[in-house]
Amino acid sequence: LDGYVGFADLPNQVHRRAVKKGFHFTLMVVGESGLGKSTLVNSMFMSDIYNKEYPGPSHRIKKTVAVEKTIVKLTENSVNLNLTVVDTPGFGDAVDNSNCWQPVIEYIESRYEEYLNAESRVYRTEVVDTRVHCCLHFLAPSGHGLKPLDVEFMKRLHDKVNIVPVIAKADTMTPEEIIRFKKQILNEIAQHKIRIYEFPDCPTDEDSGLQRAMRQRVPFAVVGANTVLEVDGQKVRGRRYPWGVVQIENMEHSDFIPLRNMLIRTHMMDLRDVTNAVHYENFRCKRLAGLGT
Ligand code: GDP
Numbered sequence: 001l002d003g004y005v006g007f008a009d010l011p012n013q014v015h016r017r018a019v020k021k022g023f024h025f026t027l028m029v030v031g032e033s034g035l036g037k038s039t040l041v042n043s044m045f046m047s048d049i050y051n052k053e054y055p056g057p058s059h060r061i062k063k064t065v066a067v068e069k070t071i072v073k074l075t076e077n078s079v080n081l082n083l084t085v086v087d088t089p090g091f092g093d094a095v096d097n098s099n100c101w102q103p104v105i106e107y108i109e110s111r112y113e114e115y116l117n118a119e120s121r122v123y124r125t126e127v128v129d130t131r132v133h134c135c136l137h138f139l140a141p142s143g144h145g146l147k148p149l150d151v152e153f154m155k156r157l158h159d160k161v162n163i164v165p166v167i168a169k170a171d172t173m174t175p176e177e178i179i180r181f182k183k184q185i186l187n188e189i190a191q192h193k194i195r196i197y198e199f200p201d202c203p204t205d206e207d208s209g210l211q212r213a214m215r216q217r218v219p220f221a222v223v224g225a226n227t228v229l230e231v232d233g234q235k236v237r238g239r240r241y242p243w244g245v246v247q248i249e250n251m252e253h254s255d256f257i258p259l260r261n262m263l264i265r266t267h268m269m270d271l272r273d274v275t276n277a278v279h280y281e282n283f284r285c286k287r288l289a290g291l292g293t
């Protein structure tokens with residue numbers, strides 16, 4: 001419950017040095033409104049809301065009406081990570097959802113534009129990387145696959161940012177339903193030729209068998225909660241039901257921990273590399289060729 005993540009334990013020296021210098025990582029969340037996007041990022045990274053002053057469900061999360069960024073400084077063993085969380089208004093609220101991806105694309109491309117400008121300056125100091133390195137796309141736990149709007153959204157984004165699909169509110173499905181739903185989603189993603197971020201084997205001290213097991217959880221089924229409950233004398237974050245408590249950090253209940261681990265621990269470097277080498281390069285080439293995007 002102390003919000004400990006473990007990025008400071010990275011064995012990779014390059015990575016560790018980069019983190020020491022003040023590492024920047026930006027995570028964006030998108031998807032239909034009401035799927036628990038704000039709740040999840042809060043439970044994942046904004047540990048200040050369940051600190052000693054706020055031990056319980058004292059923070060009601062307000063509705064997200066504009067693209068909003070929050071900068072969280074995570075420090076572990078004197079290693080710093082500057083994490084920017086970009087929360088977006090949910091789509092599907094408006095009567096007309098055409099162009100609901102526009103504010104998201106604008107945000108992503110503005111960061112590329114800034115980076116390009118900074119990079120092109122002759123006497124540049126180190127360029128701060130505020131580009132969006134990962135976009136969590138929340139899918140409704142409907143059991144019925146992707147919605148047309150999800151397909152459209154992902155197709156518009158997949159050559160601009162690393163998309164990681166997640167199944168929202170996994171506590172509303174049984175484990176069997178989740179397994180079936182995950183297969184269905186992956187099939188549909190392939191059918192629609194949507195390119196999601198592929199988690200590679202990463203050179204950390206974690207063995208590749210464990211990493212493979214983590215990867216097999218894609219699309220991650222997540223549960224968010226900012227409520228601290230007591231279970232067998234232990235304080236846990238979870239959601240209480242008449243039949244019991246769903247603990248968000250319990251790997252049998254949700255993929256919360258694997259997802260957080262992969263994002264800011266095992267695959268943070270790769271997400272940054274792919275953003276730079278693939279998505280940003282894409283943008284830069286089009287821009288320099290004068291084609292716009
Ligand atoms: P957003 O619009 O996607 O940002 O969704 P919010 O984070 O504002 O959450 C919408 C509602 O869903 C709130 O009442 C949350 O308490 C609830 N909620 C969030 N995460 C979960 C979850 O994992 N499971 C369940 N059952 N409810 C959730």
Ligand code: MG
Nearest residue numbers: 037038063064
């Ligand atoms: Mg929200």
